[in-house]
Amino acid sequence: MAKSTRTPAGGPAAGQHEIKAGRPSQNEEGAGRLAPERLLELLYYMRLQRAVEDRGVKLYYQGRIPGAYFTGWGHEAIAVGATASLGPDDLLAPMHRDLAAYIMRGITVGEVFAQFLDREGGPTRGRDGNIHMGDPRRGILPFISHMGASVPVAAGMALACRQRGESRVVLTFFGDGATSTGAWHEGVNFAAVFRLPVILVLENNQYAYSTPLDRQTAARSFVDKAAGYGIPGVAVDGNDVLAVYGAAKDAVDRARDGVGPTLIECRTMRVRGHSEADKSSYVPKALLDEWAGRDPIAMFEQRLRDDGVLSDREDDAMRARIAQEVEDGLAWAEASPEPDPSTVAQGVYAEE
Amino acid sequence: MAQLTYLEAIRDGLRAEMRRDPRVFVLGEDIGVYGGAFKITDGFLDEFGPWRVIDAPLAETANVGAGIGAAVMGMRPVVELQFADFVTDAFTQVVNMAAKYHWRTRAPLPLVLRMPYGGDIKGGPFHSQCMEAWFAHTPGLKVVAPAFAEDAKGLLVAAIRDPNPVMYFEHKHLYRFRREEVPDGDYVTPIGRARLVREGAAVSVISYGWMLHKCVEAAELTAAQGIETDVLDLRTLAPLDRDAILESVRKTGKALIVHEASRTGGIGGEIAALIAEEAFDSLDGPVVRLASEDAPVPHNTALEAAFQPTVAEIADAIRRLAAY
Secondary structure (H helix, E strand, O other), X not given: OOHHHHOOOOOOOOOOOOOOOOOOOOXXXXXXXXXXXXXXXXXXXXXXXXXXXXXXXXHHHOOOOOOOOOOOOOOHHHHHHHHOOOOOOOEEEOOOOOHHHHHHOOOOHHHHHHHHOOOOOOOOOOOOOOOOOOEHHHOEOOOOOOOOOHHHHHHHHHHHHHHOOOOOOEEEEEEOHHHHOHHHHHHHHHHHHOOOOEEEEEXXXXXXXXXXXXXXXXXXXHHHHHHHHOOOEEEEXXXXXXXXXXXXXXXXXXXXXXXXXXXXXEEOOOOOOOOOOOOOOOOOHHHHHHHHOOOHHHHHHHHHXXXXXXXXXXXXXXXXXXXXXXXXXXXXXXXXXXXXXXXXXXXXXXXX | OEEEOHHHHHHHHHHHHHHHOXXXXXXXXXXXXXXXXXXXXXXXXXXXXXXXXXXXXXXXXXXXXXXXXXXXXXXXXXXXXXXXXXXXXXXXXXXXXXXXXXXXXXXXXXXXXXXXXXXXXXXXXXXXXXXXXXXXXXXXXXXXXXXXXXXXXXXXXXXXXXXXOEEXXXXXXXXXXXXXXXXXXXXXXXXXXXXXXXXXOOEEEEEOHHHHHHHHHHHHHHHHOOOOEEEEEOOEEEXXXXXXXXXXXXXXXXXXXXXXXXOOOOHHHHHXXXXXXXXXXXXXXXXXXXXXXXXXXXXXXXXXXXXXXOHHHHHHHHHHHHOX
16 A cells, blocks of 8 residues: 555554455355345345446536536445345435445436436436435435535434334445544434434545545544444445445344444445546555455355356346346436426425 | 513423424423523423433534434424524534425425524623524525514414424523513414514614614604604514515605614615615615624623614614605
8 A cells, every 4th residue: 555645744643544455255144144136136236336327427428417426336335235234114314425225215227317417307306416316205315515414414314213113223324534524423423322223334435535544534443433422333344245234234233222323334445536527646556456356246246156146147137137227217317308497496495 | 362571482382382293392402401591491301201302412513413304204393502603513404404405305394493692691702693694595494583472482383383494583682571462372473474563654664683672662762753663573584575575665765774683794785675676766765774783792781782773873763764
């Protein structure tokens, strides 16, 4: 790791956040708990996120996506593994690297593309762009650009569940940069104080835009922060979908039992720019090389093949299904109208 | 009709809504065991229990954010900011998370933020501010500011029932100002409607909150000298009751706007612009604003008296306008 480029002289102590390229999951019981069809479903959603975002990248470079475009390339195991731990009535407060989470909780591929294209068919109907979307009716909080700001809101969603005696839990995602915000601290603390059923998933991808970890925290590791809030914390390989699933499932079970929130630090690498406009020239090549062989989808695919869960036939069928869904979704989005300019000032307020 | 203070009227409205609707709950600092810094929620913890009267950490972002989250889930949270001044710590949640929520999702966000605001309490620069214009400038928020006990109850009930985030500015100086008649039981003051509290043909005096009472006193002084004025209590600052403002100004041809918030960028500028745009042909004199100085709110009594509009200044302005 090229530490010298990451820690200017006089800056915080170097090398504290060194993340070794991990081994395949040690969480064998996590895998053992899931039936083959569930394992294939995890692969399917990881591939679907990648395929939709890959199509999005092409659209972006064709100039068809207005504004910024973000992907969760390399983060698919976190989005899918954590979201797979939820029950049907649970709630989600995601961010911009978790596309599969939105889809797993009911946003359609067509709606995703319509959102990317600023069309009326997107969840925000062109009022907001890129992946700034959600749908409260489907239990998905739309995040705002202010990182960390969803955490107190997720705590409030969980509070409502507790007040009504419901056993639902709230899963929220945030990045390493968000942990530096006051909102994150206040939200985690609030959830901890009231033992609220919140699953706090940190996607530690080592960079917040161009800012490295040692400019976010002087702590040896993010997961150590959990102790400061009096809650359990666990660090997992964020590129191992079963490790993420296993940790999230444990956290969901604890939350449902009324024990309160859990911080799960998923260690990964942002292998593309912050947005597609960012070539991330500030990331040392050695670091990218180190993670290049650890693609979460390729690793899981290999594992399922080794375990005899994924056959060539199933593989082909899954790829074909995803390709079709992407094309159908994009076609649906392209058929969706542009928002009517005369409606711009409507809907600012809810009617009685 | 009960004789209640403004503070008791807030308590009465809040308790009535909590009894009527199990979704309504209160959350804030020191509001449960202690009953609130101003004792608005005194006795609530015993009646409603700890899941509906929530003593929260000293964390405005978390408390407002949690209120938003509960509102997302269909609850009807009333979050108390101990002093309105502290809302600056929750600015992102109010202005970005709450205000833009319906526009992005088409889902309701029934949230009330109780904002104890205003000066003349020896509070100084961090316990006296009038920051209502910040929020009136933010599309997606409603802003109310009652001047009378009756409306303190009625507007709070309306705010709780409203499907949007409502900033409820309650003036601390008015809490124990005097007793007034307040309707018993279910009582609503509609959001978005001003009220003419005094009628006269010479000048339209437009105000709200604590200054409204100074305006009434000034109007009584000038009336004794034969100058009868309209005194309009705005009650809601967003959305403004444009019709009531314009109707009064078209009648009198003179407008005096008085508020406690600092002059520059205050609500008064917006009202002056509205009058200039929509009632120019009716004007017989300049639109005049009286507001606090463009300075932080001072702690010293003499400084604060010099800072705020006084009854004498308001009466002088009425006389000057009437002379046009």
